Amino acid sequence: MNDTYFTIGMAGHIDHGKTSLTKALSHVDTDRLKEEKERNISIELGYAPLQIEEGINISIVDVPGHERFIRQMIAGVAGIDLVVLVIAADEGVMPQTKEHLEILEFLGIEHCIVAISKIDRVDEELLELVTEDIKDGLKGTIFHDDPFVYVDSLSGRGLDHMRQTIVSQLKTVESRDAYGSFRLPVDQVFTVQGQGTIVRGTIYEGIVEKGSQLRLLPNGNKVKARQIQVHHKEQDRALAGQRTAINLGGVDTEEVSRGDVLVASDHFLVTDLIDVSLQFVESLSIPIKQRQPVRIHVGTSEVMGKIVFFDRNEVKQEKEEVLCQVKLEENVVVRRGDRFIIRRPTPVETLGGGWVIQPKGGKYRFGQETIEMLQQKKESTPEDLLEDVLSRHMILDVQQLIQYTSLDEHILESAVTKGMEQGYVLEVSRRKYSLMKIFIKLKDEITSQLQSYHHDFPMRLGISKAELVQSFGEVYPKSLIEYSINALVEQEELRKEGQFISGASFQPHLPEKWKQRMVEVINSLKKDGLAVKKWDEYLMNTAIPKNECSEMPFFLIQTNQAYRLTDELLIHRTAVDESASILMEETGDTFSLKEAKDALNISRKYLIPFLELLDQLTYTVRLDDKRKWKSKELNDSTS
Known part of the structure; x- marks a missing residue:
């Protein structure tokens, strides 16, 4: 046993x-x-x-x-x-x-x-x-x-x-969770000469071992469990349900007080605003007003705060639970389900108590809508809580999920597993999760944006991935955007070419309105062979809008219909293929600049850039003052 x-x-x-x-x-x-x-x-x-x-x-x-x-x-x-x-x-x-x-x-x-x-x-x-x-x-x-x-x-x-x-x-009591994250609310602090700071408390959950690195909340001090005692007997560890004294290293006695919480992980939230379900004593000597100052006792903490009602301005006599908030003057450490007591500071009396619905409350409007929201949170299952926090934060890792849901780690992981099995939770990256409905929404928005982009810029291969990620960055986390893009590419709903993203069925094309005039420009370029004019000259008197004119060179280059000869000169692919074939026939394995000029019969203005282009296309390689053919066949770079 x-x-x-x-x-x-x-x-x-x-x-x-x-x-x-x-x-x-x-x-x-x-x-x-x-x-x-x-x-x-x-x-x-x-x-x-x-x-x-x-x-x-x-x-x-x-x-x-x-x-x-x-x-x-x-x-x-x-x-x-x-x-x-x-x-x-x-x-x-x-x-x-x-x-x-x-x-x-x-x-x-x-x-x-x-x-x-x-x-x-x-x-x-x-x-x-x-x-x-x-x-x-x-x-x-x-x-x-x-x-x-x-x-x-x-x-x-x-x-x-x-x-x-x-x-x-x-024997009828369920034993405390020794497998959860260690938590010990401190109810006594003292010092023993030669040993330093000692705290006492009952371990709510988890296990602490001698030598463990711990954190003291709410101030966040890092401490070490130098020694552990259970009823004056030294132990190597203590676990949930045990009354324990821990000798802490790394902190002075003056830095610790009753109400602090000793934890072993980052799973716990520090908060000063809690959503609560509150029940009042049967007979109140004085009605409780909106924003009434109260003293709240939670764990071993005792903190002043104010009650914030959303469906009333006072309580005189109330048997049913009241869903409300407590705005605290100091930070406390609580989890969903933690119980608390509220007392009136003066005249001193117990007013009621209840449990924490949500440790990190928000700013809500007065009215029935807020009450319905709190009621929904109150009745939520672990799966509901998981879906709720992911709906609000979009993507969270396990540690963040534990903090925001205030669920035990094992219960949380069970809810995540169930959500993934049922298909509404996605693992975006290792132990980082989002919701399928968020992914679908983002997918639709990405698809819609690409359709608009393709309509506005039909001659482009697509939008750069960096630009696409940035365009959604104000609404969605970057890691979720990148995951969604990669997933859609894998599912062949999008296509990725280098840095560019496009719709799966999209092909760059000339805009229909200017297609005929653009084809005439392209044919003129093709007809001029190597002896091309400056690109701007082809576009003069065409009536093609300036922005479309600036798109055309990139379109021709990206679709392998043309190459850039110089900053001002564009050359049609056909001219490159035909000129390269002539040069191959007229020269041996190597050739000089003069041999190339004789074979092609063009000026140095075009010859030098053309030969450098052949080097870029890996047809040739330069050897001092000569060039050598890498192959006597046209390679795949122009196919």
């Missing part, structure tokens, strides 16, 4: 026996501070290991019960798997008990044991009355069917039953 790790919390009203029960079960006194001893109340969180059954490893968190220490209580229960709600038999349900119950429900704690403590102080009749009172207090809560245990920490009565109940309840 693999070991499992759980954290249970002792919660309840002040002086109802939480610390005593913890000590009776674990033999550890969790009141550490002198002030706690003197006043007989818990101020800071207390922790103790509990080993009841082989393979089940438990950390007990003894959370403060006094109203003034409620923030420590929230930080303590944020990472627990099971709560033990301690209620003294001689006092019953107290106001603090009710507030703790509300907080536990808002934090999504689903498993509870009701421990009725100090039973030796009351008789059977009073115990029955207290039990009924507690059952009435639990009606309508998620804990109404949870087990009751009767204990007395001093005499030891009921402790065995308590241990058995803890084990049976924990």
